[in-house]
Amino acid sequence: MALKPETDAVSGVATTGHEWDGIKELDNPMPAWWVYTFYACIAFAAVWVVFYPSLPFVRGTLGYTGRSDLSRVMEAERARTEPMLARIRAATPAAIAADPELRGFALAGGRVAFANNCAGCHGAGGQGAVGGFPSLADDDWIYGGSFDAIQQTITVGVRNGEHPDARGVAMPAFAQAGLTPAQIGTLADHVLSLSGAGPASAPGAALYAENCVACHGDRGEGNRELGAPRLNDQVWLYGGDRAAIGRTIANARAGVMPAWGSRLDPATINMLTVYVHALGGGEQ
Amino acid sequence: MPDTSIPAPPPLYAAHRKVYPRAVTGRVRSIKWAVLVLLLGVYYVVPWLRWDRGPGVPNQAVLADIANARLFFFWIELWPQEIYFLTGLLILAAIGLFAATSLFGRIWCGFTCPQTVWTDLFLWVERRIEGDRNARMKRDAGPRTRDRMLRRAAKHGAWLAIAAATGGAWIMYFQDAPTVVRQIVTGQASLQTYFFFGLFTATTYVLAGFAREQVCTYMCPWPRFQGAMLDQDSLVVTYRDWRGEPRGKPKDAGSGDCVDCGACVHVCPTGIDIREGQQLQCIGCGLCVDACDDVMGKLSRPRGLIAFEALANLAASTAATSGMAPGPQRFLAGMAARRPLHLIRPRTMMYAGVLTAVAAAMLAGFLLRDTLTLTALAERAPPYVRLSDGSIRNAYTLKLADKTRDGGQYALVLDGPAGLRLVVQDTAADAAGRPVLPVRRDGVATFRALVTAGRELHLAESQPLRFRLLDAAGTVVASGSSVFLGPHP
Structure with missing residues (x-):
C-alpha cells in the first residue's frame, strides 16, 4: 500500500489504495446529484417523523394509521353497496331471484358468503362430502329445496342445540334399541331394495314397518318435516353400501349445522339462499 | 531486434465529449426536414381524427382504450385476446426494417428514428437560441454571463415545452384527445395521466436534449446487430x-x-x-x-x-x-469502375419473401377472425353431481363473446352422446325446445348450462362434448368444446 495517493493511469483519478488481484479502487467523489438526493432524503425523513407514526409510541401529528385507512375504505364500500343490500334485505329470496339486477348481485354476494361460511363442510361448489355433509348441487333435499325451506335451514341450522327451532329430530341407535346384528343386516338389505338395489324380503319389510316407517315412510320416501332422508333414491349421505347402511341403522346419524341466523345478517342469508338455490337443485 | 511487445488495449472507459454539430444545408438536409415534418405531423394529427362508431363508443379513429380494454383503429376494433395482431404488425415492422437496412443501410437511424427526429428538432431550437457551433462552443467555454444564463434558460424552457407537447401527444393515443388535453390544461386529469404525461415529457427532454448520440452509441441495441443485415x-x-x-x-x-x-x-x-x-x-x-x-x-x-x-x-x-x-x-x-446498385440479392429476396408470407398470414388471420365466439368451461367443483334418480349431471359456464354491436340471439344445441339433456339457467326456449342465448353487444354474456345423462346411458368417465350455436337458418355460427365427466363405470 502506497503512502501517498496513487493516480490511476487511464482515468487520472486517485485510487483509495485498496487492491484486489490487481484491480484498484478509484477514489471518485460522489456525484453531486447523488449527494443532494441523499440530503433531500434526510430532510424528508425528518419531516415524515413529525407527521407520520415512525417511532414507537409516537403517533405523528396527522394521527394517521393504516387501520383507520382500511376502515375508511371499508366504510366507503359499505356505503356503496348499502342501497342494493337494503333492497335485498327487504325482498324475499324468491322475489330476488325474479329480478335480474338483484339476482346478479345476490349470486355474486352469495358466492363469497358461501366460500366464507359454508364451503368448509359443503365444499367449494356445494358438492358436499360422504359422511354427513349433504350436496347442495343435487336435487335431493333433506329439509326441502324451495327458497323458503333453504332460507329456514340456513337461519335455524340443524340439531345444534342453540336455536329452539333447529331442524332435525334424533334417530334412535337401533343396536341399543334391541336389534341384533342379523336383523340389522336384513334391514339394510331391505333399505337397499327400496332404491332397486337387490330384492325385497318379507322379514326385512316387517322389520322396516316396525322400526323405520314412522319417519322414513312406507316406500322410503322420507319426511322433510322431520329431516328423515329419502331412502329410495340414489343419493346416500353416509355411503350407500350394505355395511355403511348397517352402521347407520345400528349407531344412528345426527348431522349438525350451526344456526346462521345469529351469525349472518338477513341480507347475507337472502343472498346465500338465492345462491344455493341456483347451484342446480332449487325447487319451486 | 524488432519490437514484438503487444500494444496495450485501448481503455474501456471514455469520458463524455460534448458534440456541437454545425448547421448545414443541402439535399440530404432538405429530405431530413421533410421527413421530420411529415412524421411529427402524422404523430400529432392522428389522435385528432374522428371516426363515428355510434353512440356510447369512442369516436377517436386511433385509440388504445386501456380502461375498456379495446383497441380502435378506424374501422377495426380489437379485444385484448387479439393482441397478436399487434404482435404481427411489430414482426412485420421488424422484418421491414431488416429489408430496408440491407438495401439502403441505416436510413431508419439517420432519417426516421424518433431519437434522430427529436434530437434534430432540439438541435434546431438550440441553434435559434444559442447560435451555431462556434458561438455555442465559445459561450460554453467563456464566463457565466447574464446573457449566457438567459439563453440557456430560454433553451431549456423551449425544450420542455416541446417535450410536454410530445408527452401530451402520446397520452392522446390512450384517452380521448380533446378531453385529455382540456383536463391536463385545466388540472382535472387523473394522477395516472399526469404521471405518464410527466414521464414522457421527462424522457423526451432527457433523451433529445442531453443523451442524444449516446443513446445511439451506448443504449440502442440496433446498431450493434444491424451489421448482420448490411453487406x-x-x-x-x-x-x-x-x-x-x-x-x-x-x-x-x-x-x-x-x-x-x-x-x-x-x-x-x-x-x-x-x-x-x-x-x-x-x-x-x-x-x-x-x-x-x-x-x-x-x-x-x-x-x-x-x-x-x-x-x-x-x-x-x-x-x-x-x-x-x-x-x-x-x-x-x-x-x-462503379456498378449500378445491386438491389436484388438472395438476402433481399429472402426478406421480401418473409415479409410477404407474414403479411399474407396476418391478412388471412384478420379476415377470418371470429366476431362471435362461444367458450364452454366445465365446472370443476364438483366435476359431476349424482341426482336422486341416479343420473349424472355436469355444469358448464358458457361465455358468449360478441365483438360486434349488432346484437341477436342464437339457439344452443349439444353435439355429444345421444340422450343428454341440456338446460341453460335463466334463458327462454324456442319452439323446438332449444335454449335461446341472447348476445351482449360488444361484450361477453355468461350462462350456466346443466347437462344431464340418464342412468341408463352408461357413459365413459370422460366424454367429449360440443356446444353449437345456431342462427335462425340453422347454420352453426360458433361452437365450443368441453368434456362430460362421470364416475368410473
Whole structure:
C-alpha cells in the first residue's frame, strides 16, 4: 500500500489504495446529484417523523394509521353497496331471484358468503362430502329445496342445540334399541331394495314397518318435516353400501349445522339462499 | 531486434465529449426536414381524427382504450385476446426494417428514428437560441454571463415545452384527445395521466436534449446487430478515399480532393470523422454528404467526395485507381469502375419473401377472425353431481363473446352422446325446445348450462362434448368444446 495517493493511469483519478488481484479502487467523489438526493432524503425523513407514526409510541401529528385507512375504505364500500343490500334485505329470496339486477348481485354476494361460511363442510361448489355433509348441487333435499325451506335451514341450522327451532329430530341407535346384528343386516338389505338395489324380503319389510316407517315412510320416501332422508333414491349421505347402511341403522346419524341466523345478517342469508338455490337443485 | 511487445488495449472507459454539430444545408438536409415534418405531423394529427362508431363508443379513429380494454383503429376494433395482431404488425415492422437496412443501410437511424427526429428538432431550437457551433462552443467555454444564463434558460424552457407537447401527444393515443388535453390544461386529469404525461415529457427532454448520440452509441441495441443485415451492396455513408487522398490545401499540387477543412466532422451529430471509415457511431444521416458537397461546389470540384455508396463500389473504385496520381483522370477512372446498385440479392429476396408470407398470414388471420365466439368451461367443483334418480349431471359456464354491436340471439344445441339433456339457467326456449342465448353487444354474456345423462346411458368417465350455436337458418355460427365427466363405470 502506497503512502501517498496513487493516480490511476487511464482515468487520472486517485485510487483509495485498496487492491484486489490487481484491480484498484478509484477514489471518485460522489456525484453531486447523488449527494443532494441523499440530503433531500434526510430532510424528508425528518419531516415524515413529525407527521407520520415512525417511532414507537409516537403517533405523528396527522394521527394517521393504516387501520383507520382500511376502515375508511371499508366504510366507503359499505356505503356503496348499502342501497342494493337494503333492497335485498327487504325482498324475499324468491322475489330476488325474479329480478335480474338483484339476482346478479345476490349470486355474486352469495358466492363469497358461501366460500366464507359454508364451503368448509359443503365444499367449494356445494358438492358436499360422504359422511354427513349433504350436496347442495343435487336435487335431493333433506329439509326441502324451495327458497323458503333453504332460507329456514340456513337461519335455524340443524340439531345444534342453540336455536329452539333447529331442524332435525334424533334417530334412535337401533343396536341399543334391541336389534341384533342379523336383523340389522336384513334391514339394510331391505333399505337397499327400496332404491332397486337387490330384492325385497318379507322379514326385512316387517322389520322396516316396525322400526323405520314412522319417519322414513312406507316406500322410503322420507319426511322433510322431520329431516328423515329419502331412502329410495340414489343419493346416500353416509355411503350407500350394505355395511355403511348397517352402521347407520345400528349407531344412528345426527348431522349438525350451526344456526346462521345469529351469525349472518338477513341480507347475507337472502343472498346465500338465492345462491344455493341456483347451484342446480332449487325447487319451486 | 524488432519490437514484438503487444500494444496495450485501448481503455474501456471514455469520458463524455460534448458534440456541437454545425448547421448545414443541402439535399440530404432538405429530405431530413421533410421527413421530420411529415412524421411529427402524422404523430400529432392522428389522435385528432374522428371516426363515428355510434353512440356510447369512442369516436377517436386511433385509440388504445386501456380502461375498456379495446383497441380502435378506424374501422377495426380489437379485444385484448387479439393482441397478436399487434404482435404481427411489430414482426412485420421488424422484418421491414431488416429489408430496408440491407438495401439502403441505416436510413431508419439517420432519417426516421424518433431519437434522430427529436434530437434534430432540439438541435434546431438550440441553434435559434444559442447560435451555431462556434458561438455555442465559445459561450460554453467563456464566463457565466447574464446573457449566457438567459439563453440557456430560454433553451431549456423551449425544450420542455416541446417535450410536454410530445408527452401530451402520446397520452392522446390512450384517452380521448380533446378531453385529455382540456383536463391536463385545466388540472382535472387523473394522477395516472399526469404521471405518464410527466414521464414522457421527462424522457423526451432527457433523451433529445442531453443523451442524444449516446443513446445511439451506448443504449440502442440496433446498431450493434444491424451489421448482420448490411453487406457490401448496402448503401452506407462513405468517404471516397480513392479520390480524396492525399489530403492537402486547394492549391497544393499532387493532393487529392479532400482539403481537410473539417466540415464533415463539424456537422456530424455523433461527433465522428467519416473519413476514418465505417464506424458503429455513424447513424447514416448523411449530413456530412451535404457539408462536403457544399465545399466541393465552392472549389468547383465534382460533388460526392462523401456519398451514399455501396462498399463493393468503393472497393472497385479503389482498385481501378490504384497507383494513379490525383487529378481528373483518377476521378473519372474511379467513377467508371462503379456498378449500378445491386438491389436484388438472395438476402433481399429472402426478406421480401418473409415479409410477404407474414403479411399474407396476418391478412388471412384478420379476415377470418371470429366476431362471435362461444367458450364452454366445465365446472370443476364438483366435476359431476349424482341426482336422486341416479343420473349424472355436469355444469358448464358458457361465455358468449360478441365483438360486434349488432346484437341477436342464437339457439344452443349439444353435439355429444345421444340422450343428454341440456338446460341453460335463466334463458327462454324456442319452439323446438332449444335454449335461446341472447348476445351482449360488444361484450361477453355468461350462462350456466346443466347437462344431464340418464342412468341408463352408461357413459365413459370422460366424454367429449360440443356446444353449437345456431342462427335462425340453422347454420352453426360458433361452437365450443368441453368434456362430460362421470364416475368410473
